[in-house]
Amino acid sequence: EPEVTQTPSHQVTQMGQEVILRCVPISNHLYFYWYRQILGQKVEFLVSFYNNEISEKSEIFDDQFSVERPDGSNFTLKIRSTKLEDSAMYFCASRILRPGGKHYGYTFGSGTRLTVV
Amino acid sequence: SQELEQSPQSLIVQEGKNLTINCTSSKTLYGLYWYKQKYGEGLIFLMMLQKGGEEKSHEKITAKLDEKKQQSSLHITASQPSHAGIYLCGADGSDNFGNEKLTFGTGTRLTIIP
Numbered sequence: 001e002p003e004v005t006q007t008p009s010h011q012v013t014q015m016g017q018e019v020i021l022r023c024v025p026i027s028n029h030l031y032f033y034w035y036r037q038i039l040g041q042k043v044e045f046l047v048s049f050y051n052n053e054i055s056e057k058s059e060i061f062d063d064q065f066s067v068e069r070p071d072g073s074n075f076t077l078k079i080r081s082t083k084l085e086d087s088a089m090y091f092c093a094s095r096i097l098r099p100g101g102k103h104y105g106y107t108f109g110s111g112t113r114l115t116v117v
Numbered sequence: 118s119q120e121l122e123q124s125p126q127s128l129i130v131q132e133g134k135n136l137t138i139n140c141t142s143s144k145t146l147y148g149l150y151w152y153k154q155k156y157g158e159g160l161i162f163l164m165m166l167q168k169g170g171e172e173k174s175h176e177k178i179t180a181k182l183d184e185k186k187q188q189s190s191l192h193i194t195a196s197q198p199s200h201a202g203i204y205l206c207g208a209d210g211s212d213n214f215g216n217e218k219l220t221f222g223t224g225t226r227l228t229i230i231p
Contacts, residue, residue: 033218039157042221042223043160043221045219045220048218105162106150106162107162108159110158110159111160
């Protein structure tokens with residue numbers, strides 16, 4: 001079964017530092033996403049990415065956040081200057097468009113737990 | 118924007134008993150996903166429903182989407198300790214075959230007691 005792979009599984013960083021969270025989506029998937037979940041809260045949408053550009057972003061995804069697909073396989077989320085409130089589990093997801101235009105379900109990675117101290 | 122409400126928020130069930138979790142949407146559900154999560158861990162995909170009246174089963178878990186596509190239920194038969202966790206519903210907000218994000222419910226925490 002193909003998987004979405006996220007690294008690292010845990011990251012601890014000091015406030016104000018930059019972090020890059022990495023994801024390898026499933027190879028034939030076309031749409032890529034980042035979600036986050038603050039412990040004990042809902043899973044929240046951050047950003048979607050298609051055809052090498054951002055399709056949609058939420059209010060959470062401010063100028064401190066950026067995404068990139070640098071080499072056709074990796075999909076990264078960068079937080080430029082981390083804040084305490086960025087501590088959360090970050091999930092990457094990808095999905096494929098089935099032949100005939102019927103979209104298919106999501107595949108989520110197992111997440112990166114980010115702790116900002 | 119779409120809102121998903123799950124009920125109950127938490128559930129304590131004796132092992133062997135049946136249970137049902139509900140997910141209600143403020144708008145039509147075009148794709149409804151059920152996930153299971155251990156506290157603080159990743160999302161485990163359970164099932165996806167798209168058509169009104171659709172029902173899917175896997176082992177002892179059955180998920181249904183109502184005819185009006187605004188409510189889904191997840192039913193577990195003869196619950197076991199392995200069923201314990203947080204159950205999340207997630208929904209596509211449209212059927213435009215495009216780049217849809219998922220909106221998630223608040224989750225239902227299931228505890229199984231011996």
